Amino acid sequence: MPANxxxxxxxxxxxxxxxxxxxxxxxxxxxxxxxxxxxxxxxxA
Amino acid sequence: xxYARRAWIVFHKDLLVERRSKEQTNALLFxxxxxxFLFQFALGPDRDRLAAALPGLLWLGFILAGLLGLGRxxxxxxxxxxxxxxxxxxxxxxxxxxxxxAGNCVLMTAVEIVLVVLFGVFYNVDLWTPAAPLALVLALxxxxxAAVGTLFAAMTTQVRARExxxxxxxxxxxxxxLLATVSATQALxxxxxxADVAHWLKLLAGADAVYVTIGLLTFEFVLxx
Amino acid sequence: xxxxxxxxxxxxxxxGLAAGxxxxxxxxxxxNVQRIMYLHVPSVLTAYLAxxxxxxxxxxxxxxxxxGWDRLAGSAAEIGVLFTGVTIVSGxxxxxPTWGTWWTWDARxxxxxxxxxxYVGYLMLRGLIDDPEARGRYAAVVGILGAVNIPIxxxxxxxxxALHQPSTILGPEPSPIDPAIGLALFVxxxxxxxxxxxFLSRRIEIARLEEQT
Numbered sequence: 001m002p003a004n005x006x007x008x009x010x011x012x013x014x015x016x017x018x019x020x021x022x023x024x025x026x027x028x029x030x031x032x033x034x035x036x037x038x039x040x041x042x043x044x045a
Numbered sequence: 046x047x048y049a050r051r052a053w054i055v056f057h058k059d060l061l062v063e064r065r066s067k068e069q070t071n072a073l074l075f076x077x078x079x080x081x082f083l084f085q086f087a088l089g090p091d092r093d094r095l096a097a098a099l100p101g102l103l104w105l106g107f108i109l110a111g112l113l114g115l116g117r118x119x120x121x122x123x124x125x126x127x128x129x130x131x132x133x134x135x136x137x138x139x140x141x142x143x144x145x146x147a148g149n150c151v152l153m154t155a156v157e158i159v160l161v162v163l164f165g166v167f168y169n170v171d172l173w174t175p176a177a178p179l180a181l182v183l184a185l186x187x188x189x190x191a192a193v194g195t196l197f198a199a200m201t202t203q204v205r206a207r208e209x210x211x212x213x214x215x216x217x218x219x220x221x222x223l224l225a226t227v228s229a230t231q232a233l234x235x236x237x238x239x240a241d242v243a244h245w246l247k248l249l250a251g252a253d254a255v256y257v258t259i260g261l262l263t264f265e266f267v268l269x270x
Numbered sequence: 271x272x273x274x275x276x277x278x279x280x281x282x283x284x285x286g287l288a289a290g291x292x293x294x295x296x297x298x299x300x301x302n303v304q305r306i307m308y309l310h311v312p313s314v315l316t317a318y319l320a321x322x323x324x325x326x327x328x329x330x331x332x333x334x335x336x337x338g339w340d341r342l343a344g345s346a347a348e349i350g351v352l353f354t355g356v357t358i359v360s361g362x363x364x365x366x367p368t369w370g371t372w373w374t375w376d377a378r379x380x381x382x383x384x385x386x387x388x389y390v391g392y393l394m395l396r397g398l399i400d401d402p403e404a405r406g407r408y409a410a411v412v413g414i415l416g417a418v419n420i421p422i423x424x425x426x427x428x429x430x431x432a433l434h435q436p437s438t439i440l441g442p443e444p445s446p447i448d449p450a451i452g453l454a455l456f457v458x459x460x461x462x463x464x465x466x467x468x469f470l471s472r473r474i475e476i477a478r479l480e481e482q483t
Contacts, residue, residue: 004303004367011306011363015313015356019465022352026472033479193415200408205398213394214412217387218419221426228430244429252422259418263411266332269404 048140055144060151062121070155073114077160080106081167095168100230103164104223107190108216110156115194116211118145119202128202132268142195142264146257149191157183170234178239179230185249186226192256193218199267218256225249272475275468282461286312286454294454303367308454310360312462313353314382319466320350321389321417328413331406337481340406343413344396345473347389349466354386377424377431384423388416402481 063070084102088095095102122128131141161183165172172179197214201207226249229242239246290308327343330336361379362372373379392412399405 004301007303007363007367008305011309011360014359014363015309018352018356018359022349022469026469026476029476030472030479033476196411196415200395200411203404204395204408210391210395210398214391217384217391218415220384221419221422224426224430248422248426248429255418255422256415259411259415263332263414266407267411269407 048137051134051136051140052143052147055141056147057144059145059148063152069114069117070152073110073152073156074159076113077106077110077156077163080109080160081163085167092169096170099164099168099170100227100234103160103230104186104227106160106164107153107157107186108219108223110160111153111190111194112212112215114152114156115149115191115198115215116201116208118149118195118198123202138265138268139261141268142199142260145199146191146195146260149195150187153187153191154183157187172234175233175236178233178242181239181246182226182229182233182242182249185246185253186222188253189222189249189256190219192253192260196256196260196264196267199264222249222252225252272468272471275464275471279461279464279468282457282464286458286461289454289457294450295448303364306360306364308458310357310364311455312459313357313360314378315459316462316466317350317353317357317382317385319463320346320353320470321385321420323470324350324389324392324413325417328410328417332410332414335403335406337402337406338478340402340409341474341477341481342470343406343409345470345477347392347396347409347413348473349469351386351389351393352469353462353466354382354389358382358386375431377428380427380431381420381423384427385420388419392416 084098084106085095088098119128122131131138134141161172161179164170194215197211201211201214204210225245229245229249232242232245233239286308290305294305294308296302296304323346324343327339327341327346331339331343358379361382365374365379366372392409395412396405396409399408
C-alpha cells in the first residue's frame with residue numbers, strides 16, 4: 001500500500017484553507033462593523 | 046365560507062382562467078413536443094440508447110415542464126395586484142394552497158399525459174401495458190412536485206431573480222422523488238409487477254404526505270407581506 | 271465567551287491532529303489515506319448539527335418571530351454549508367486512491383451533495399431578500415423543508431445505490447474495532463464541534479450588529 005501522503009495533505013490542506021479563510025472572513029466582517037456601525041449596509045446574510 | 050369551499054374557489058378560478066385563455070397550457074404542451082426533439086437529438090439515433098434512458102427522460106421532461114409551469118403559479122395574482130386579496134382572505138390561508146395545489150396537479154397531469162403519449166408514439170415504447178401502475182407512479186410523483194413547487198412558487202414570486210431561484214430551490218428537494226419515480230418507472234417498463242416497486246411507492250407516498258403537510262402548515266407564513 | 275471558545279477550539283484541533291497522526295495507528299487496509307476520516311467524519315457530523323440548528327431556529331422563528339432565532343438559523347446554515355463542502359471535498363480526495371475516481375455516486379457522497387445544494391439554495395434565498403422580516407419567514411420555510419427532506423433523501427439514495435452497486439464497498443468509516451481510531455475520531459469530533467460553536471457565536475454576533483445599522 002503506497003504512502004499516499006499527498007492525498008492526506010491535500011485533504012487537510014484544503015480543509016485548513018477553507019476553515020481558516022472563513023475565520024478570517026468573519027474577523028474582517030466584525031472589524032468592518034465595529035469601525036463603521038452606522039455606515040454598514042444591512043446586507044446580513 | 047367553509048375551508049373546502051375556499052379551496053374549491055381558488056382551484057375553479059385557476060381552471061377557468063386557463064380554459065378561457067389557454068395560453069399557459071398550450072405553451073407547456075408545445076414545450077413537451079420540443080422536449081421530444083431535444084432528447085432525441087441529444088441522445089442520437091441509437092434506438093436502444095434512447096429506450097434505456099427512457100424512464101429518466103420521461104421524468105426529466107416532467108420536471109422541466111414543471112419548472113416552467115409551476116413557477117408561474119402565482120404570477121397572475123402578482124401581476125394583477127391580487128396578492129393583497131390573497132393575503133387578506135379571512136380564515137385559514139392553507140385553503141388557498143390546497144386550491145392552487147389542486148390546480149397545479151391538474152395542469153401537471155395534463156402535461157404528463159401528453160408526454161407519455163408523445164413518448165409512446167415517437168419513441169415507439171409500449172406504455173399501454175403498464176399503464177395502470179405507471180399512472181400510480183405518475184400521480185405520486187406529480188403530487189410531490191406540485192406540493193413543493195406551489196409553496197416555492199408563492200415564495201419566489203416576491204423575490205428578485207425568481208426565475209433562477211425557483212429551480213435552485215426546487216430541484217434539490219426533488220432529488221428523492223426523481224430517484225424513486227425513475228427507478229419505479231424503469232422497473233414497470235421492464236414488465237416487473239407493482240409489488241416489486243412497493244418500497245418506492247411507499248417512499249413517494251410518505252414524501253408526498255410530508256411535503257403537502259409542510260405546505261399546508263407554512264403557506265400562511267409565505268403569504269404575509 | 272466567544273474568545274474562550276476560540277482558544278478551546280484551537281486547542282481541540284491541535285489535539286485532534288495529534289490524535290489523528292500521532293496516536294492513531296496506520297490502518298491496515300487503506301494505509302495513511304484512512305486518516306482523512308478524522309477530518310471527513312467530524313465534518314459531516316458538524317454539518318448535521320448545523321442543519322439541525324437551522325431547523326430549530328426556523329421553527330422557533332415562525333413560532334415566536336424573535337429575530338434571534340432567525341440569526342441562529344442563517345448563521346448555522348452558512349457554517350453548515352462550509353462544513354458540508356469540507357465533507358464532500360475530503361470524501362472525494364479519500365475516494366481517489368481508494369476507489370480510483372474523484373467522484374462516485376455512492377450513497378453518502380450523493381446524499382451530502384444534495385444536502386449541500388439544498389442549503390446553498392437556502393443561502394441564496396436569504397441573499398436575495400433585503401427585508402429581514404420576510405427573509406426570516408421565507409428562509410424558515412425552506413429551512414424546515416430542507417431539514418425534513420434529509421431522511422427522505424437518505425433512503426431514496428440508499429435504495430437507488432442498492433440497485434447499482436449490490437456489493438458493499440468499504441464505506442468511509444473506519445472499523446470500530448480499533449479503540450485508538452475510535453478515540454482519535456472522538457477527539458477530532460469534539461474539536462470540530464468546538465470550532466463550530468466558535469464560528470456560530472461570531473457569526474451570530476455579526477448578524478446582530480448588521481441588523482442594528
